[in-house]
Amino acid sequence: MQKVSKDEMANRQTGEITEIHHVTSRADPKNYESLRATFKRLKRLIGANFRGGHSELWCTLTYRDSPMMDSKRLYADFKRFMRRLRTITGKKLAYIVIIEPQASGSLHAHLLLKTIDNSRLYIANKVLADAWGQGFVNVRRLSNADNVAAYVMAYVSDVDLNNLEGDFNKSTKTPKKIVKGGRLGLYPIGMQIYRRSRQGIVQPAKFKGRKKDIKQKYQIDVLPEYYRSFDVKHHEDGETFTIETEYYSRKKAKLEKALQKIKNYSEK
Numbered sequence: 001m002q003k004v005s006k007d008e009m010a011n012r013q014t015g016e017i018t019e020i021h022h023v024t025s026r027a028d029p030k031n032y033e034s035l036r037a038t039f040k041r042l043k044r045l046i047g048a049n050f051r052g053g054h055s056e057l058w059c060t061l062t063y064r065d066s067p068m069m070d071s072k073r074l075y076a077d078f079k080r081f082m083r084r085l086r087t088i089t090g091k092k093l094a095y096i097v098i099i100e101p102q103a104s105g106s107l108h109a110h111l112l113l114k115t116i117d118n119s120r121l122y123i124a125n126k127v128l129a130d131a132w133g134q135g136f137v138n139v140r141r142l143s144n145a146d147n148v149a150a151y152v153m154a155y156v157s158d159v160d161l162n163n164l165e166g167d168f169n170k171s172t173k174t175p176k177k178i179v180k181g182g183r184l185g186l187y188p189i190g191m192q193i194y195r196r197s198r199q200g201i202v203q204p205a206k207f208k209g210r211k212k213d214i215k216q217k218y219q220i221d222v223l224p225e226y227y228r229s230f231d232v233k234h235h236e237d238g239e240t241f242t243i244e245t246e247y248y249s250r251k252k253a254k255l256e257k258a259l260q261k262i263k264n265y266s267e268k
Helices: 029-049 071-089 123-134 149-158 180-188 211-217 250-266
Strands: 002-005 008-010 017-019 057-063 093-101 107-113 137-140 194-196 226-233 239-249
Touching: 029 093, 029 107, 029 149, 029 180, 029 194, 057 149, 071 093, 071 107, 071 123, 123 137, 137 250, 180 211
Parallel strands: none
Antiparallel strands: 002 008, 008 017, 057 107, 057 137, 093 107, 093 194, 226 239
């Protein structure tokens, strides 16, 4: 398919012209499809670059003049913030920054930050707040035990009905009432949800081959963390085939292998 205008696509083989479906409502199913695809790419990008530990931080940046609903302003403020942060730390930093909308329409940012040389990274909350200069901030370290990608994706896509505005000062005694994927309906149409630094962030590696061979090559002998399947019917001959998706944790595979070695040794 080739785009021939803002409203039409052409099939290169048949010459057939297809009208482009433009999303104009957040409730449009096409909007949800696009968001889910974006979040899938984001999850893989995070998984390929962040694993927790001494060189990584997870930060939240908010605005005091809420509601602040301008994503262009947020990214401009973030660009200035990163310049200050690199000067303050004296380190080469890589990042993935993600915009999260609240029920009021107000935006704030979540930031995964790391040193490119894997050196220890520590930034005090006050130092981060001074560098941001727009409002409340929160900084924490994610441990090696955290599934960083899963943690972040739940944070930016799920909604706590008892804390719709993401208030960090809200009592932790209040029980959470989570709606999985509930935040997807809050994202404005056409907004760039995330950005990454040019240096220090790599794209996820892609491999083609038999599942058995790939699992053997990377020593993955555990059950998948996630599995789904769905059937697709070919539009010409009606033949149906099944697409299966599996997610594996190489960290978990290595841990289980190490534990098995310890168990085998203790049984001798």
